Amino acid sequence: MKHAKLTSIALLYLQVVLYICSGAQAQERQAARILEATGVKGGLIVHIGCGDGKLTAALCANDSYIVHGLDRDPENIAKAREHVSSRKLYGKVSLSQLTGNGLPFIDNLVNLVVAEDIGPGAPGMDEVMRVLAPNGVAYVKKAAQWAKTVKPRPTRISEWTHYLYDAAGNAVSKDAIVGPPRHIQWTAEPVWSRNHHTLASISGVVSAQGRIFYIVDEGPASSMEVQAKWSMVARDAFNGILLWKRPISSWAWHQRKFRSGPVQLPRTFVAEGDRVYAALGLEAPVTAMDAATGETVKTYQGTEGTEEVILNDGVLLIVTGGPVPEHAVKDAAQRKGTEFPNTKTITAIQADTGNVLWTWSEPTGGNLVPVTLAAKGGKVFFQAGANVVCLDRSTGEQRWHCSVTETTKPERNADKKKRKPQPARSVGWALTTLLAYEDLVLWADTKRCVAISAGSGEALWDCPSKAGFRSPPDVLVANELLWLGPDFAVGRDPHTGEVKKNSINIEDLWTTGHHHRCYREKATNRYLLTGKRGIEFVDLVSDNHWRNNWVRGVCQYGIMPCNGLIYAPSHACGCFMEAKLYGFWALAPERQTRKPSSAVQLEKGPAYGEPKTKDSKLTTLNDWPTHRGNPLRSGSTSMKISSRLKDAWNVSIGGKISAPVIANGNVILSAIDEHKIISLDAENGQKKWTFTAGGRVDSPPTIYRGLVLFGSADGCVYCLRLSDGELVWRFRAVPDELNTVALGQVESVWPVHGSTLVEDGVAYAAAGRSSYIDGGIILYGLDPTTGKTIYKEHVRNSHPMVTSAGDKPQIERQKIDQNATDAKTFTAPDKSDAFSMEGVTTDILVSDGNSIFMRHLRFNRQCVRQPELSRHLFSTSRLLDDAENHRSHWVLGTGDFSRIAVAYSWIANRRGGRKDVHLAVPYGILLAFDDETVWGVRRGEAYTLFAETHRPFSATEKSLPDFRKVEDDAGERWKWSVDIDVRPRAIVRAG
Incomplete structure (x- = not known):
């Protein structure tokens, strides 16, 4: 009897497996038929009405496709995410809830739109044609019949088939x-x-x-x-x-x-x-x-x-x-x-x-x-x-x-030293x-x-x-x-x-x-x-x-x-x-504006307003609750650790992961390309919960009083309950629901960096890429508990335009070695000299204990931009930039690059500076610091680990220029240095 029961269970299990496999194969066959019928070979596919996500996943037939599924039912989105994750496709295949009658994509982006039905309440064909790229295909099923519509290539755009346009050479x-x-x-x-x-x-x-x-x-x-x-x-x-x-x-x-x-x-x-x-x-x-x-x-x-x-x-x-x-x-x-x-x-x-x-x-x-x-x-x-x-x-x-x-x-003849003649053309x-x-x-x-x-x-x-x-x-x-x-x-x-x-x-x-x-x-x-x-x-x-x-x-x-x-x-x-x-x-170029999405800006989750749990206690000195440990991003802790480290536990996450944050017995990190936040038990590494966001999370969340706060490339700021990962709230930081493709995945036009800065009970986050495109960047100060907006600032720059008519301001040109200034430097919106200009790109927000910084820009706690610069940690590219290019450094300074004689890296990359000027503040490819010392790494012929004197940030200090005359400097600031024979990828100071 026992054997009969086991046999029945085995047969039932086999039937289930066969059913699942046959269902998956059926979806793959349908996807193959769709791709063959439409002739789309690679690119972005949008699946409207994705349901359980099985066809959505199957449409990702090879690495030349990425797929985004849309559905109005949030339960369908949850099921579809689970299925796509089980296929190890999440990231290349992503999903989001469809709201309103518009499609959440910029113009001319999508290669193939697949939809079971585009009827009342669904995005219309005009909207589908808007998001389709030239020669893109809409494949829509109505009354059991599939209809193929191709968006024609506009006659007003042109190709560029050769280096200089075409074979005639007129570029x-x-x-x-x-x-x-x-x-x-x-x-x-x-x-x-x-x-x-x-x-x-x-x-x-x-x-x-x-x-x-x-x-x-x-x-x-x-x-x-x-x-x-x-x-x-x-x-x-x-x-x-x-x-x-x-x-x-x-x-x-x-x-x-x-x-x-x-x-x-x-x-x-x-x-x-x-x-x-x-x-x-x-x-x-x-x-x-x-x-x-x-x-x-x-x-x-x-x-x-x-x-x-x-x-x-x-x-x-x-x-x-x-x-x-x-x-x-x-x-x-x-x-x-x-x-x-x-x-x-x-x-x-x-x-x-x-x-x-x-x-x-x-x-x-x-x-x-x-x-x-x-x-x-x-x-x-x-x-x-x-x-x-x-x-x-x-x-x-x-x-x-x-x-x-x-x-x-002219050809040069051989000289008296009998060198070979040089040709007329190099x-x-x-x-x-x-x-x-x-x-x-x-x-x-x-x-x-x-x-x-x-x-x-x-x-x-x-x-x-x-x-x-x-x-x-x-x-x-x-x-x-x-x-x-x-x-x-x-x-x-x-x-x-x-x-x-x-x-x-x-x-x-x-x-x-x-x-x-x-x-x-x-x-x-x-x-x-x-x-x-x-x-x-x-x-x-x-x-x-x-x-x-x-x-x-x-x-x-x-x-x-x-x-x-x-x-x-x-x-x-x-x-x-x-x-x-x-x-x-x-x-x-400039696009026609469309009516913004009607999506609710603040979405309240199941855990909204729930009583605080035991995980809501304040963090301690032994915790590391945010990226690089604290709002200063110092990468430094006073907690002492042994110089002889050994594994306490080891967990394989797979893929590209962020650095972890740790508080209240929880280790939190992001699986970046899979859009996931993962919680592990700090004692044994066992997984507690996972949460899937709407886009990449490029850096670890911030743990604050029983909450997990982070931004995502979908343009949202999320708040989860630390104990179980349940959604507390989601705040749409974007001015509109518009997505593009960035680094091979669907992202909002206005992404938000993962690491949220929390200072004095306010969570700060910024949505956008550059102050010069897509209307700029929006900086928010949010209530961490409720998600409600406390402060808001729009960071954008006007584009300098010059006309042939009108009087020009007369300001004498001043040469500064390779640099120079003239009237435009002082009157044009970009305030540009040859190496420095107005404007900003986004990065993880940083604090000095008093102000909020977006790279070099300084804001007060109310998100109002301040004219004076002050010392803080910033990167000349991004703090998350791991390329280690010779034109990128971390700096503890003000970020004022104006009026320098040559491009900053010519000064920074030469010990002692150049043109009688040097970068007189701590800098390197990596830095960690406390109130007295900066530890860092510089790269020359070898990697050099160094310690340098530092002083606490102060709201009342008068900031000196980052670039100073060599003779005005107080002398050597390094306490010690040593060459190391490894390539450092991170730096943390402990003890």
Whole structure:
């Protein structure tokens, strides 16, 4: 009988398992049918009416998708979260409750919307079409029938298929939507380019068919001694989701000095339609890849050593260098005894068949000038020596050549020490520009610009021209006029050279001081997009010119304007540390405002108003209740611990986790990418409870009187009961329910950092990313027990605009070494000198015991901004930034970077400072402190652990400048220092 019962139980269990498996398989089959029917390969899927979440999870068919489920029923959301978590998918698949008739997403973001029904009370098709990206698909079921609707790609946006827009080489987009950046579209990794002083970590970016492609070095930003890790990466152009990645076997030397080129790198790949063409290594042939999957479609043998690629009317024009490509010459490991110049060949290949149409080889090495190859109207143009050459694109036969003055730097003869003669052109470098426009070829060097007839080769007219800063001359034909850098003072008729329009005095727009960024300008037919300090918009139509110093492109490449967006690849810049964005960003122009969501701002949970439990007692000195121990974020405790530590218990959480906080016998941490808060028993590590938030929780909560307080990337502040994780309240800190994609997950446009600052019974949190985008940042002071708003401050900055009309204030320009000030520094909204500006990006909030700080900005306890700065802990990037880039430090100072002679990191990274100035306050890559001592780590050739004198924060002290003259300093402040042979990742002082 007993055996019979066991058999029955086993059979029942088996039936349940089979039922569950068959149900899961059915959902996977349905998901596969949906993906096949819609043709969506990767990107963001939104599932409306997600129910139990099984189909939602199944729609995440591979790593190229992320999925967000919506449902009005909170019980369905809870069940769906449980199912998705059981599949180990939470984060890539996330869920939230749908409120109102709108969809909680920004415009043009979603690739696929799946819905069982869009009827009364549900978001309408107009709303679905708003959130869909161009070519996105709505797949809606009505009356047992699925209907597919595709959002057409707007005719007013444009692609950017080549380094310089297209094969003609005129870096001017036809995109009529691109405008001054005002909103996030998406942001992605890497947060930093590896190093400012070496080869840029992103070689170039192109875009086609709603995707972007780029070549990136994913080696660590902490050390250039670590070998490069080059890859070709594809992302969705409208949400930044990673679609695929392919390794590159070898590339230009990553330690090459950043101003020495090579100029060929951005020209080594192109995209068109559903294909990407690139050489995945210095000695690899050009490969045609499926743009959606990265799979190889065709390989073009004989193209090893590729230096440049353009594509014109289905014909690939490939420049190869032998025996190795020119951009390999500086790397001794790749050079193989080859000296510059190498020998270059142009090969024309029919892209679809792989048939070679013709080849052209230079008669002598060093003849073909880099980045002058262009094609248009059945012709191929380039500079060879002192001639502009035209070939027939079909046959390769020469049509004509036009002599131009060769003004590359003069060749230097061998000196008396019998050194080898230096070539006229540096390896990997060029200072000429060539483009094709209508029936013209426009050529320019450092002295003059020449217009040449594309039909006859006759030189028609010329005018003076100049090179950019460490870049060839900027020659742009925009809005039917020719504009020449660097000042773009006049617009000429490109056919006659006649001046047709005067532009703004560029000095009225550009921030004074320092130099232009080391990359070429781009444009649209509405705006010239210059890169003096950030992205300046020179308006060619209405004379409303805008300056945006808070965002910039990557060295050697710059930015990309297309798809109605500005793409700003990751940089390693040390300017404007207060407000500059970090990471790979896509930014949108001003959008039409919509009616905000009707979601309730303060949601009361089941534990709201419940009596306090035994866990509500005050924390003790043995507790660590908030990030880095206390509101000062000191990372220091007076509690003594043994110098010989051993495991008391060990629990595997998995994934990326935050640092823990500890109070009242509870260890609380966040599983960051899984949106979970986890409570463990401090005695034995046993799990007490978990709670799933609506987005990432990037840092640990704060434990306060029996409550667990934290912010989330969904834009909410949460309060849980410490004893059981039950929700007390949730506060929506956002002005609207709008989500984007950030670092590969759905996030609010206005995320809230995890660690909430609690001071004197007020919980402080900030929602937003930057004071310059999406209306800025909102700082709240909340009642920790009730969630009610006590204080509120809106932190936002106006965008500086310059018009051609009106009197300008006359304030004499003052030079401060590389820096300078002028009238704009004192009167414009950004108050910008060359290295410092108004504005802020968010970080974990910090206290000095008296005030609240958002990075360098100081607020009183009522959230009112204070004009005076004072000492506190801050980071020049973010306190949560673990990249250890050489342009990032923790500092115990005021955060005043204005009027310094050079970028701050040039001073901080040299012991003793620079330009007779040094950073005279404690700083390092990590710091911990108490009232008397600061312990920290600095990085030079080795890691140095040090102790430095400190003094308590005081509300009455007069703060000294962080940067001071060397002779004004009191002398050495270090108590001791020692080099350590490990890479430190955290620092805590105890005892």
